[in-house]
Amino acid sequence: MDGVADMGGTEGWGAAHPPQAEELVFPEPWQGRAFALTLLSIQLAGLNVDAFRHAIERLDRTAYLADGYFGRWFNSAELMLTESAILAPSAIRARALNLSGGQVEEPPIPEPAEPSGYAPTAEGSLRTLDTAPEFAVGEQVRAKDMSPPGHTRLAGYVRGHTGVVALIQPASVLPDTNAHFQGENPQYVYSVRFDSHELWGADAESFALNIEMFESYLERTA
Numbered sequence: 001m002d003g004v005a006d007m008g009g010t011e012g013w014g015a016a017h018p019p020q021a022e023e024l025v026f027p028e029p030w031q032g033r034a035f036a037l038t039l040l041s042i043q044l045a046g047l048n049v050d051a052f053r054h055a056i057e058r059l060d061r062t063a064y065l066a067d068g069y070f071g072r073w074f075n076s077a078e079l080m081l082t083e084s085a086i087l088a089p090s091a092i093r094a095r096a097l098n099l100s101g102g103q104v105e106e107p108p109i110p111e112p113a114e115p116s117g118y119a120p121t122a123e124g125s126l127r128t129l130d131t132a133p134e135f136a137v138g139e140q141v142r143a144k145d146m147s148p149p150g151h152t153r154l155a156g157y158v159r160g161h162t163g164v165v166a167l168i169q170p171a172s173v174l175p176d177t178n179a180h181f182q183g184e185n186p187q188y189v190y191s192v193r194f195d196s197h198e199l200w201g202a203d204a205e206s207f208a209l210n211i212e213m214f215e216s217y218l219e220r221t222a
Contacts, residue, residue, distance in 0.1 A: 026070075034074040041077035045084035046115055049125070050179035054151035055079045085110040115181040120173075127186035129171045134215050135190060139165045141218045143192070151179035154217045161198050162221055166210055167191035174214055187215040 026032035042052050055076040056064070063075040081087040088107035097104045121127070135141055145160035153175045169189035177185045192213050196204045 031070040034070040034077070038073045038077040041080050041086075044086055045080045045112075046118065047080055047084070048120070048178060050151060050173075050175040051181075052076060052080065053175065054179040055083075057151065085113045118181045121184060125173045127171045127173060127184065129186060129188065133168050133188045133190075135165050135168075135218060135220075137165050137168060140221050141165055141190070141192060142221050143213065144217055144219055148176055150176070152176045153214065155211065157199060158194060158211060158213075161194060163192040163194040163198070163211075165190050166193040169212060172214070174216065176214075176216075185216075189214055190218065192218070 026035065038052070042048070045051075056072055059072060059075050059079065064072055067075060078087070078092055082089045082091075088110050090107050091109075094104045094106045098106070140162055141164070142162045143154065143158040143160065146154070147156075147159075148154065167190070169191060171186045171188050174185040174187050177183050189212050191210050194209045194211060196207045196209060199209065
């Protein structure tokens with residue numbers, strides 16, 4: 001999760017690079033269109049923000065790296081639409097060829113397949129829990145050394161390392177299950193402060209890194 005608040009996973013970008021008064025929201029027009037198309041694709045496919053993030057993770061190397069940040073959004077939108085059978089896999093290529101003067105027969109529109117029985121319990125990701133948080137501010141915790149299958153917001157570089165709870169955030173839908181429509185499983189989220197030397201060794205530059213972590217990602221150190 002790495003302190004992320006936006007859909008694309010730009011960890012801490014806004015804090016490190018505050019927007020300038022004259023800065024364009026989208027430097028190029030196609031980026032705005034990619035943004036809008038992605039939001040519409042999520043809605044049309046009956047998906048959620050965590051399924052979108054999981055789509056980004058599953059792009060091949062070229063689709064992920066070659067087209068830049070909003071290119072990843074656009075490529076993920078295509079993946080979501082084809083996997084949900086809203087578009088046939090070859091439909092976009094055929095349409096692009098025809099728009100550029102080609103004469104290619106476009107495939108028929110398939111029968112959409114939305115996730116079965118999926119319905120969020122409330123708007124957004126925040127939820128209210130009747131139970132108290134498992135960990136307290138100031139408590140030393142360890143990020144579990146595990147590799148969950150599918151989507152997760154547990155960063156690989158913190159797994160197995162210890163930190164200190166700096167802040168308890170409101171409960172939120174667990175991305176690991178929500179991305180796969182296996183339930184919301186809301187949990188408290190903790191801002192955990194890690195020392196750079198704990199993560200990267202004695203030769204690392206000295207600084208502290210705060211990372212937002214779901215309760216099931218953490219365990220006590222003793």
